[in-house]
Amino acid sequence: MIRLIGVLIILIGFYKKYNPIAVVLVAGITTGLVSGIEIVTILDILGKTFVTNRYMSIFLLTLPVIGILERYGLKERSVMLIKSMKSATTGRVIIIYTFFREMASVFGLRLGGHVQFVRPLVYPMAYGAAEKNYQSVSEDADEKIKGISAAAENYGNFYGQNVFPASGGVLLVVGTLAALEIEVIPMEVAIAAIPVAVIAFIYTVVQSVMFDGKLNQTLQKNKIEKGA
Amino acid sequence: MQSTLLEIMYILAGLVGISAAVHALRDKNHPHPKETAAFWGIFGITFIFGKYIPGYVTGILILIMGVLAAINRVKDGGMKTADEDQREASALKIGNKIFIPAMTIGVIAFAVGQFIPALGALVGLGLGALLSTIIAMVMTKTETKNISFEGSRLLLSLGTAAILPQLLAALGALFNAAGVGEVIASGIGGVIPQGNILAGVIAYCLGMAIFTMIMGNAFAAFAVITTGIGMPFVYAYGANPTVVGILALTAGYCGTLMTPMAANFNIVPAALLDTKNSNRVIIAQAPLAVAMLLTHIVLMYTLGF
Numbered sequence: 001m002i003r004l005i006g007v008l009i010i011l012i013g014f015y016k017k018y019n020p021i022a023v024v025l026v027a028g029i030t031t032g033l034v035s036g037i038e039i040v041t042i043l044d045i046l047g048k049t050f051v052t053n054r055y056m057s058i059f060l061l062t063l064p065v066i067g068i069l070e071r072y073g074l075k076e077r078s079v080m081l082i083k084s085m086k087s088a089t090t091g092r093v094i095i096i097y098t099f100f101r102e103m104a105s106v107f108g109l110r111l112g113g114h115v116q117f118v119r120p121l122v123y124p125m126a127y128g129a130a131e132k133n134y135q136s137v138s139e140d141a142d143e144k145i146k147g148i149s150a151a152a153e154n155y156g157n158f159y160g161q162n163v164f165p166a167s168g169g170v171l172l173v174v175g176t177l178a179a180l181e182i183e184v185i186p187m188e189v190a191i192a193a194i195p196v197a198v199i200a201f202i203y204t205v206v207q208s209v210m211f212d213g214k215l216n217q218t219l220q221k222n223k224i225e226k227g228a
Numbered sequence: 229m230q231s232t233l234l235e236i237m238y239i240l241a242g243l244v245g246i247s248a249a250v251h252a253l254r255d256k257n258h259p260h261p262k263e264t265a266a267f268w269g270i271f272g273i274t275f276i277f278g279k280y281i282p283g284y285v286t287g288i289l290i291l292i293m294g295v296l297a298a299i300n301r302v303k304d305g306g307m308k309t310a311d312e313d314q315r316e317a318s319a320l321k322i323g324n325k326i327f328i329p330a331m332t333i334g335v336i337a338f339a340v341g342q343f344i345p346a347l348g349a350l351v352g353l354g355l356g357a358l359l360s361t362i363i364a365m366v367m368t369k370t371e372t373k374n375i376s377f378e379g380s381r382l383l384l385s386l387g388t389a390a391i392l393p394q395l396l397a398a399l400g401a402l403f404n405a406a407g408v409g410e411v412i413a414s415g416i417g418g419v420i421p422q423g424n425i426l427a428g429v430i431a432y433c434l435g436m437a438i439f440t441m442i443m444g445n446a447f448a449a450f451a452v453i454t455t456g457i458g459m460p461f462v463y464a465y466g467a468n469p470t471v472v473g474i475l476a477l478t479a480g481y482c483g484t485l486m487t488p489m490a491a492n493f494n495i496v497p498a499a500l501l502d503t504k505n506s507n508r509v510i511i512a513q514a515p516l517a518v519a520m521l522l523t524h525i526v527l528m529y530t531l532g533f
Contacts, residue, residue, distance in 0.1 A: 027401040032402040035406035043287030049398035051278035056393040060241040061357035067378025072311045072368045073319025077326050114497040116334035147231045147512030150497035155395035173473040184470045192471045196478050
């Protein structure tokens, strides 16, 4: 039981909003120590895993170009583009992106990402749609648009990916069950993932439509008169 | 070839860190230039020389970064991009062409990952970023110094959240070495009534979601929870393993949507979009995640048996 102390530290740390890096380090080192792992070995595991996982931070390479494009009006241009589309709403931008993201992931295409698409394209368009429909977008509404824009990427990615028979998730299920002497076939596992993919998309549509409704409620008074 | 190219990408990523350190030092409006520079400088060093530094030394360097972050001295400074009028004017002048470099990042990453498997999607992402930078430079005719200026500005505004995914992977490795998963699986397994299929299904789905929230990764949870809970309480009662297996995994994904431990999906994107609340993405996802988790229990109970 004492080994769960790291989990407890994580829960308290994140709940109390302590610096997450400090929380994670304290949790990891404490767990290692109470489980009888030498401190040098703990530091070694920490350092080696950190270095082998550098691939998670390759996205840093995209920061300069995103910054430059923002400097030269990427967000402003997205707003202009979306304003030229008459029926665009924030919720519809979210639905369309989730649909394409999920279809890409169903076909095993790694086309998407928060860095690649959400920050430079999806969020500016979702925000632009709100700016088009309401004269001013409150800070609170902007914050929520950011949240749902990032969420769309995760929904499409997570619930679509296992419909692709060679996806990591399907292979993990096949491999883990095989180790427990249960045989399943990748193609059939992928087909079994279809209901979840469909339902997740339906829920996304519902959430997006409700999101538009909320914007209408909170920002309604500012709505630009049609034809004015 | 792939590992050499990847190592070059890591060096370039490290240079973004070093450049953030230099800009923090030069920033006259920065509240803690030295500590912030130390943080990003060390980060850059682990990227550039990580392959050659012994693991425990990197471990010590990470601890130093942890202390700098814990005492709250790693801060965004006063770096400003062009003001709104200039951005508007430039958006009008460049027009929709500005989307070409923005699309290039994702499209090249995808094309390389898909059609040149020898290089892979990671090298593809790096190549996409480099090519996109070149196109943007030509298109905007911006000064070269803006490459490092804008990269540093964004990294400083991302803040310490940027290194969280790597740290959490390291935490996962430590939890594994300590056998945390087995303790949890046996704990949940101890409270499930024998012979009740619905209770087993609920425990399997919730167990996946909860352990995923702790580990930040459903893949890490799957083997542990399937062995500890799935086998004795679900599969043993004649469940269809094809259906139940994949549902258990995606039940775990519902947990991924709700945990700060999945930093690369939830915390980094929030930082990337500069939200006020670092848990903004999780808050947006929680209602859908809970609805999906309940749906998983229903689907597993009805379709799985």
